[in-house]
Amino acid sequence: MSEKPLILVTNDDGITAPGLRALIAVMNEIGDVIVVAPDSPQSAMGHAITINSTLYCSPITIDDGPQIEYSCSGTPADCVKLGVNEILNTRPAICVSGINHGSNSSINVIYSGTMSAAVEAGIEGIPAIGFSLLDYNWEANFEAVKDFVKTITLNVLENGLPDGVVLNVNFPRLKREEIKGVRVCRQAKAYWVEEFDKRTNPQGRHYYWLTGNFINEDHGEDTDEWALANGYVSVVPVQFDLTAHHAIQKLNTWKLNE
Template sequence: MDTAKPLILITNDDGVSAPGLRALIAVMAEIGDVLVVAPDKPQSGMGHAITTNSTLYLNKISKETDSIQEYSCSGTPVDCVKLAVNEILKRKPDLCVSGVNHGSNSSINVIYSGTMSAAVEAGIEGIPAIGFSLLDYDWNADFETMKPFIRKITLEVLENSLPKGVVLNVNFPKLTQENIKGIKICRQAKARWVEKFDKRQTPQGRDYYWLAGEFVNQDKGEDTDEWALGNGYISVVPVQFDLTAHYATQELNTWKWNE
């Protein structure tokens, strides 16, 4: 790999064969040298899970060019990042990009997302990181519209780096390129899933469940990712992985903890 080019780690949660990953590889290969470490099967909704009670495997996938190295991993998206940084790469990558996810990771979905957890893990390692998602769950979704914007966002991050402790959560509306109004820096909307379980029975009489639910946006603000996506913009939310609620410490210090 050419040390003059940026070294870019790519992963996802939809699996190594996902079209969204292929689209991301195509863009990143134009920018720098690429290492792909992605799950060997879909890992959506895994959040920040890691593998601790079973073995992990890497399988090298042959590529025709020296500028792209590719591996599949038997573990989670976070496992992929950990293995890439600790076992494969000889130096820390200049950037980690995760996705492109088939489906939204806006608002509260960031908590459950394997795509974003991989980006967060890279951030914890001190690597600038971006998670990309498209609001289209179709396996054959059109990713071509996104490519110029992915390139633009990536180059901005490489040029400017990111604030310490921050990664980017980027979501694309399902629109044609000419209908995308631009890029908006947003906050995460206050929304949640109202969940229910579809209870069924096997032929043997054993109960089983399918998780279902409805996404409810309670946030009417026009500075949120949900508003941006609903109004034709690409949303960019800076995400911090320090989960401390700093605003609450002053109040909690007024409680009688030691009396």
């Protein structure tokens, strides 16, 4: 039996995405790799799971390598659930998700399929990391961030993570020699102002494309947005207990039982 750690790898860009292939290559240097990834892009799926249709998960070979791979018809969260409960039948030492093509910093973590896969693993008690690169190009340069991916993963394997916490890691779009280092940050207070591009199809029916502008009103130098804008890798510890603990005392002053 191998003494290497068992690593579950997934993503939201799909099984053939270059970012996933780069992540697999790094994980193969660390442990025994099982890949369960969507068979098609699942970006911005958040923590959706499949409950009203069937799920399919089949072995697949994309490229040479010691990893074992499966292509799943479901969402990133589905991939983790199936990977842990059906394919591995055991808990892996760690789950890594990505490397996403595009940012998952600040408020984007809410919508992210990449991070939802990591959160699903965390819910099941598995240390987990979501990795993202601020480059939407399919041919993005993932080589520049591989050593950071390896170092961060090894640190999590060695040190573990606090209960209820997973890591959201974002990389700036820079050459390796231009990246200044790693910053542990908080999530910036930023948001999207949505707009909808309304159009009409040839049959006269209206349809919409979601567009919008990203607004960052947080000027703190301890945020992920600041780190990325200034050439650093951002590492944000994310908790999936959504309770607003600071609000409980205030709500207890309301006359809720009268």
